[in-house]
Each structure stands twice: as structure tokens, then as C-alpha cells.
Amino acid sequence: MASIPADKHGTGSVENLPPHETYRHAEHFRNAADEFDAAKMGVWLFLATEVLLFSGLFVFYGVMRMLHPEAFIHGSSLLDWRWGLFNTIVLLLSSFTVADAVRCAQSGDQKGLKRNIVLTFILGTAFLLIKFIFEYAPKYAEGKLPGAFFSYPNWESPYEPLWWGLYWGATGIHASHVVVGMGLFIWLYIRAKKGHFGPKHYTAVEGVGLYWHIVDIVWIFLFPMLYLIH
Amino acid sequence: MxxxxxxxxxxxxxxxxxxxxxxxxxxxxxxxxxxxxxxxxxxxxxxxxxxxxxxxxxxxxxxxxxxxxxxxxxxxxxxxxxxxxxxxxxxxxxxxxxxxxxxxxxxxxIVEGGSGNITVAGGSVPAGTSIAMQARIWAMEKADNILIKEKGTLPKYLVIFCSQEIERQLAAKKTEAEFPPVLKEFMKVRNQAPYAEILAAASHGHGKGHSAGGNTANRSRSRTGLTDPELGGKPADGHGHSGSAGQAEKPATAGEPKAGEHK
Structure with missing residues (x-):
């Protein structure tokens, strides 16, 4: 009995092993590999629903762009592509640090794992700060707002409130995903510090990593759609 | 792996x-x-x-x-x-x-659609005003507040707005005497310190290489037209759209500026 740890992540009490070495899969799985595969497939199914969530916005973009091209062209010219580019680079870097975090967990590099989680968190914060300080705040001040909140007088097409609806809707939903992701990285860091992740068990790092990559992919499409297509 | x-x-x-x-x-x-x-x-x-x-x-x-x-x-x-x-x-x-x-x-x-009048229910502007026109009414009030009541300095986007509004009023054959007070006031100061530079920079386009009117990539596109000439629209016929719908009731007005070229 003494060899069975008290909780899921073990205490490591018996042989003084870290928790990830003594991880025990849930009883209803044959083995840890099956459990990992099931969890990962669950994440992929969730990512599918995420893609479909954003596909509604992409369809809105396609339809409105076809109906009111002049509103979208002028609206797009009011965005500064340089901030969009900067934020794209920030997100790509964070995608790399997440992929590296998974690699560190798989190869048992505890220090590298924690470092990469912290780096990703910092890059996520940078993304949000750039977004709020250099993009959202000036636009809010000039009335470049969606629908009935629109009060920017220098429009060139009366359908520009629609464009700003798309801009705020799409980037807002994306930014809220970044916020959620950063919460997950705090959770990962706490668990990594307790030694929960190692070569034998890194399910959560992998799952959060996949989520973060899909957030990055959504931005890979939003950036050219909003800032570059003119 | x-x-x-x-x-x-x-x-x-x-x-x-x-x-x-x-x-x-x-x-x-x-x-x-x-x-x-x-x-x-x-x-x-x-x-x-x-x-x-x-x-x-x-x-x-x-x-x-x-x-x-x-x-x-x-x-x-x-x-x-x-x-x-x-x-x-x-x-x-x-x-x-x-x-x-x-x-x-x-x-x-089918009746002709797309008047460009996404209207508001009322409030500080008359009911039936489009959101886009409401934005200009609000901007005029804001500029009035800043320039005349507070004697302050207009932000950049309102400077451009006032300057464009003067052109629009002149295009609508209004004399300077008929201008709203804020525009009269703006005409006195527009050649002075902060405003002159802003307007000079703005006249070179948006500073990012394209505006809706000047972009040549924009001209080839067919569009479902705006039909309200007041909003810079045109009847929904040109640019390859057959658009015969509703034209029996409302014949196309010749000589209306095309969308995107109304400056």
C-alpha cells in the first residue's frame, strides 16, 4: 500500500521522486499513453469548435467586404499595419516558446520549461499592451467604434460602422482568447514549479500549447485580412 | 516524438x-x-x-x-x-x-435596397438619421464645445473633419455666412500654429499610401451601390451590375458622383 501515492500527482514520498515520475493515470484508462491520447484528441475537438467560432467572423468579413468594399478599404487604411506586424512577430515568438516548453517537458528540462512558460506569458502581455495602448485607446478616443457607438466623422462610406464592428468583434474575441491563455500559463507555471511535468507526464503543457498555437493561427489570418488587404 | x-x-x-x-x-x-x-x-x-x-x-x-x-x-x-x-x-x-x-x-x-441609411432611433439627433451622419453631427457639437466654449485645441481627426466639412458645405453651394459658428471660427484659426501643419500633412493623403478614393486597385471592383446621393452614393446600376430591380420607380440620376470619388 505504501507505494500507492495518496493523490493523482503523487507525493513522491516513497522513493523521493518528483511527482511527474510517480504520476498514475486514471483508473478507466488502460495506461498513461491512452490517457494522453484521449486528452489530446479532446483538445483537438475543442480547437475544431474554436475554428468554427472564428469562421463566423470570417464569413461576416467576406460578405460585408463584397457588399461594401469602399467601407472596408477606407476602414483598413485607418489601421496602422506596423502595429499589426509587430504584434504578429510577438505572437509567432510566443508560439515558438510554447513549442519549446513542450520540448523541455518531454526531455525533462525543468528549468527550460519554467523559463519558456514565463517568456510566453511576457509575450502575451506585450501583445495585449500593444493592442490596448496603441490600437484600442486611440480608436476609442476618435469614435472609431462599432454600430450605433460609431462617432468618427471622417468616414468615406456610411457603412464604416460595420467595418468597425468587425474590427472590434474579431480582435476583441481574439484578445479575450489571449487573456484566457495567459491564465492557463499561470496555472501551468504553478504546476511546473511543483514538478508535475516531466517526460512521463506533460498532458497539460501539450494541451495549453495546442490552444495557444490556434490563437496564433487565428491572428495569422486576422492580420492580413484586417491590415493588409486593401 | x-x-x-x-x-x-x-x-x-x-x-x-x-x-x-x-x-x-x-x-x-x-x-x-x-x-x-x-x-x-x-x-x-x-x-x-x-x-x-x-x-x-x-x-x-x-x-x-x-x-x-x-x-x-x-x-x-x-x-x-x-x-x-x-x-x-x-x-x-x-x-x-x-x-x-x-x-x-x-x-x-424586389425593391431597390441599400440606401446607406442605417438609422438611429433618435436621442440627441433626429430619429431616422443614419449612424454615419450622426457621427458628423456629434463631431460638429464636439468641435463647437472645444473651439468656442472651452477655447481649447482640436484633436487631429476633428481638424481634418472641420476642413472637410467646409469643402462639403461649399460644394453644397452654401456661403460662408451660412456656416455654423464653429466652422466660421475654424476658418479664422486654420492657418495658425498647430492646425496648419496637420492640414498640410493630411493633404498628402492618409500618410499610409492610400485612401478609398485614390486607390487605383479599388476602381475595378463592381459594387452593390449606395442609392442615397446625399451619402455619396449612386444608383445601383453601374459597374457591371445589371440591377434592373426597382429602377422603374426610381430612374437613375445622371451625373451623380460615383462612390469613392465624391471628394
Whole structure:
């Protein structure tokens, strides 16, 4: 009995092993590999629903762009592509640090794992700060707002409130995903510090990593759609 | 499978490279369109930008998300998701793209649409005002507050607004005596310190290389027209749209400025 740890992540009490070495899969799985595969497939199914969530916005973009091209062209010219580019680079870097975090967990590099989680968190914060300080705040001040909140007088097409609806809707939903992701990285860091992740068990790092990559992919499409297509 | 760090770094490099390519392509297209005054069709722009995004996505999914070494079932989930997205988008586009060919057959049932008047219910502006016109009424009030009541300095976007508003009023054959007080006041100060520079910079376009009117890439596009001339629209006939619907009741007005050229 003494060899069975008290909780899921073990205490490591018996042989003084870290928790990830003594991880025990849930009883209803044959083995840890099956459990990992099931969890990962669950994440992929969730990512599918995420893609479909954003596909509604992409369809809105396609339809409105076809109906009111002049509103979208002028609206797009009011965005500064340089901030969009900067934020794209920030997100790509964070995608790399997440992929590296998974690699560190798989190869048992505890220090590298924690470092990469912290780096990703910092890059996520940078993304949000750039977004709020250099993009959202000036636009809010000039009335470049969606629908009935629109009060920017220098429009060139009366359908520009629609464009700003798309801009705020799409980037807002994306930014809220970044916020959620950063919460997950705090959770990962706490668990990594307790030694929960190692070569034998890194399910959560992998799952959060996949989520973060899909957030990055959504931005890979939003950036050219909003800032570059003119 | 543990993806080697070297491969991760290579993919990061590839992603950065494609990001610069997509930005460069967008800049290049505009530069070419302006320089040689040629028309680059919209679909080129869209196809280039979205193809690069798709290639970047493939790299992220295959290497960063490890689909290349993963259970193929996970890839299958994504393939079906993308199919769903394509159906979703495709069928709506088929509908939108073919409306013109359907309209003539059922023209007697359809009334002309797209007045540009997305109206508001009322409040500080008269009910029935469009959101876009409401924005200008509000801006006029704001400029009035800042310039006359508070004796302050106008922010940049209101400076441009006032200057454009003067042109619009003159175009509508109004004399300076008929201008609202804030515009009269603005005409006195517009050649002075902060305003003169702002207006000089603004007259060189938006400073980012294109505006809706001046973009040559914009001219080739057919559009479902705005029909309210007051909002810079035109009757919904030109640019390849057959648009016979509703024209029996409301004949096309000749000589209206085309959308995007109304400055």
C-alpha cells in the first residue's frame, strides 16, 4: 500500500521522486499513453469548435467586404499595419516558446520549461499592451467604434460602422482568447514549479500549447485580412 | 516524438520570413498600382495574402502542433473543420456572387435596397438619421464645445473633419455666412500654429499610401451601390451590375458622383 501515492500527482514520498515520475493515470484508462491520447484528441475537438467560432467572423468579413468594399478599404487604411506586424512577430515568438516548453517537458528540462512558460506569458502581455495602448485607446478616443457607438466623422462610406464592428468583434474575441491563455500559463507555471511535468507526464503543457498555437493561427489570418488587404 | 530545438527554430524563421513576405507583397502591390497607375484586381491581393497565411498555418500545425508525428485522427478532425469552413463560406459566396443574375428574373418582386441609411432611433439627433451622419453631427457639437466654449485645441481627426466639412458645405453651394459658428471660427484659426501643419500633412493623403478614393486597385471592383446621393452614393446600376430591380420607380440620376470619388 505504501507505494500507492495518496493523490493523482503523487507525493513522491516513497522513493523521493518528483511527482511527474510517480504520476498514475486514471483508473478507466488502460495506461498513461491512452490517457494522453484521449486528452489530446479532446483538445483537438475543442480547437475544431474554436475554428468554427472564428469562421463566423470570417464569413461576416467576406460578405460585408463584397457588399461594401469602399467601407472596408477606407476602414483598413485607418489601421496602422506596423502595429499589426509587430504584434504578429510577438505572437509567432510566443508560439515558438510554447513549442519549446513542450520540448523541455518531454526531455525533462525543468528549468527550460519554467523559463519558456514565463517568456510566453511576457509575450502575451506585450501583445495585449500593444493592442490596448496603441490600437484600442486611440480608436476609442476618435469614435472609431462599432454600430450605433460609431462617432468618427471622417468616414468615406456610411457603412464604416460595420467595418468597425468587425474590427472590434474579431480582435476583441481574439484578445479575450489571449487573456484566457495567459491564465492557463499561470496555472501551468504553478504546476511546473511543483514538478508535475516531466517526460512521463506533460498532458497539460501539450494541451495549453495546442490552444495557444490556434490563437496564433487565428491572428495569422486576422492580420492580413484586417491590415493588409486593401 | 520530441521535436528538436533546431527544427523549431527553423520553423520560427520560416514563419517570420513569410510574415515579411506578406507585408512586402501588400506594400509592393500598392506601390505598383500608384506608380504606374494600373489596376490590380482585388482577388490578386486577397489570394496572395490568404495563401501565405495558409502556408504559415500548415507549418504551425505540422511542426509546432506536431500533427506530422501525431495520431492521423487529429489531423482528420482539422481537415473536416476546414472543409466545414469552406462550405460555410463557399455557399454564401455563391449566393452573393450570383444575385445580379437572379434579380432580372424576379425584378418585379424586389425593391431597390441599400440606401446607406442605417438609422438611429433618435436621442440627441433626429430619429431616422443614419449612424454615419450622426457621427458628423456629434463631431460638429464636439468641435463647437472645444473651439468656442472651452477655447481649447482640436484633436487631429476633428481638424481634418472641420476642413472637410467646409469643402462639403461649399460644394453644397452654401456661403460662408451660412456656416455654423464653429466652422466660421475654424476658418479664422486654420492657418495658425498647430492646425496648419496637420492640414498640410493630411493633404498628402492618409500618410499610409492610400485612401478609398485614390486607390487605383479599388476602381475595378463592381459594387452593390449606395442609392442615397446625399451619402455619396449612386444608383445601383453601374459597374457591371445589371440591377434592373426597382429602377422603374426610381430612374437613375445622371451625373451623380460615383462612390469613392465624391471628394
Amino acid at each position: 520530441i521535436v528538436p530545438r533546431r527544427l523549431l527554430l527553423t520553423v520560427l524563421g520560416i514563419l517570420m520570413f513569410f510574415t515579411l513576405v506578406t507585408v512586402g507583397a501588400a506594400q509592393l502591390e500598392q506601390a505598383i498600382a500608384h506608380q504606374f497607375d494600373i489596376v490590380i484586381p482585388q482577388w490578386v491581393n486577397v489570394a496572395v495574402a490568404l495563401s501565405i497565411a495558409a502556408v504559415k498555418t500548415l507549418f504551425v500545425m505540422a511542426i509546432f502542433m506536431q500533427l506530422r508525428w501525431d495520431n492521423p485522427f487529429n489531423s482528420l478532425i482539422m481537415v473536416f473543420t476546414v472543409f466545414t469552413l469552406c462550405f460555410f463560406l463557399g455557399f454564401i459566396m455563391i449566393d452573393l456572387g450570383n444575385r445580379d443574375s437572379i434579380y432580372p428574373y424576379k425584378s418585379k418582386y
